[in-house]
């Protein structure tokens with residue numbers, strides 16, 4: 001990211017402003033006023049899109065609505081402050097976010113805001129909505145919301161702990177962009193769930209989500225599996241084959257256990273990530289494909305890179321936007337919600353079971369080395385052990401060791 005710069009990327013020194021609002025008529029009015037004042041306007045209908053615009057356009061100022069559909073406004077403002085400290089951040093109600101820089105042309109921005117309001121702006125919009133019983137734009141909330149907060153819109157990711165809310169917010173920020181994502185976390189924490197969520201919330205959502213587990217394929221076959229091969233390229237290659245990268249064209253490729261990729265193949269992967277070009281094994285022809293890569297690892301890749309067992313350049317290329325999925329023991333408060341989620345899921349095939357308070361206590365106290373996957377299996381086993389009883393109790397919970 002081009003964090004911390006406000007040098008306008010626009011030609012000829014034209015100043016750029018990003019307008020972040022879900023209200024298209026407000027954006028249109030602001031565009032008219034600001035263009036008249038010789039500002040180049042970049043519009044965004046939510047926080048994630050605004051971050052992408054800021055990254056590309058390096059604006060001098062950001063005008064943000066007091067409510068955004070995807071990110072809590074106070075949190076969004078905090079993120080902008082930390083990533084783009086030199087940007088003048090103003091709310092559309094004319095209030096400046098405290099503590100930030102002031103654009104030399106702040107007065108022009110305030111003038112444009114006033115004009116936009118006078119021509120059917122914020123105040124009238126609220127009045128109109130109230131009069132018609134429509135949703136009223138809520139005031140800016142500076143505190144973190146729980147239950148429907150940052151993980152709202154991510155139904156596949158159960159958990160409302162702070163760490164999961166932070167993760168939810170990062171997912172929503174990166175999803176609409178093309179950046180490569182590296183997901184780190186212990187085994188069973190939900191790295192694949194996170195990768196799918198990034199894909200689902202991206203513009204590629206209707207295209208394929210292709211998974212390749214680098215640890216599950218023998219080293220000798222991995223290159224051909226990823227890049228494809230021509231007929232006769234190697235012994236046993238009786239016909240040509242499309243690789244997973246090519247097959248994922250237009251969509252997302254999820255490379256699980258990327259740390260297991262052999263060093264030689266890492267160089268080829270880096271070339272692909274840098275220029276989007278690939279060659280099938282045994283082929284001279286170069287193909288261009290458009291694939292977003294999301295990689296995951298349970299290993300400390302940076303440490304592996306320092307030790308020389310993983311290419312440092314590939315690590316940096318993958319980790320353009322790193323996401324860390326927290327271990328379950330770091331968010332034990334999510335366990336009751338996860339338990340209900342899994343009991344609901346199991347209740348689709350068999351009578352839905354409940355769980356006793358003491359059993360929940362045991363689950364909350366346990367350290368979960370296998371994370372969410374282990375929790376799911378412990379519950380499945382508990383449900384079987386409970387037999388005809390409707391309630392899973394302490395005796396049905398078989399866990400290997402306590403904290």
Ligand SMILES: Nc1ncnc2c1ncn2[C@@H]1O[C@H](COP(=O)(O)OP(=O)(O)OP(=O)(O)O)[C@@H](O)[C@H]1O
Nearest residue numbers: 156157158186187188189190191192193298372373
């Ligand atoms: N936050 C979550 N909410 C609901 N289900 C989850 C969550 N996290 C993980 N799961 C479930 O737990 C199981 C393991 O998740 P997943 O396969 O994504 O983990 P992983 O980190 O990719 O594992 P590995 O390191 O073994 O590849 C899956 O069945 C997944 O659906």
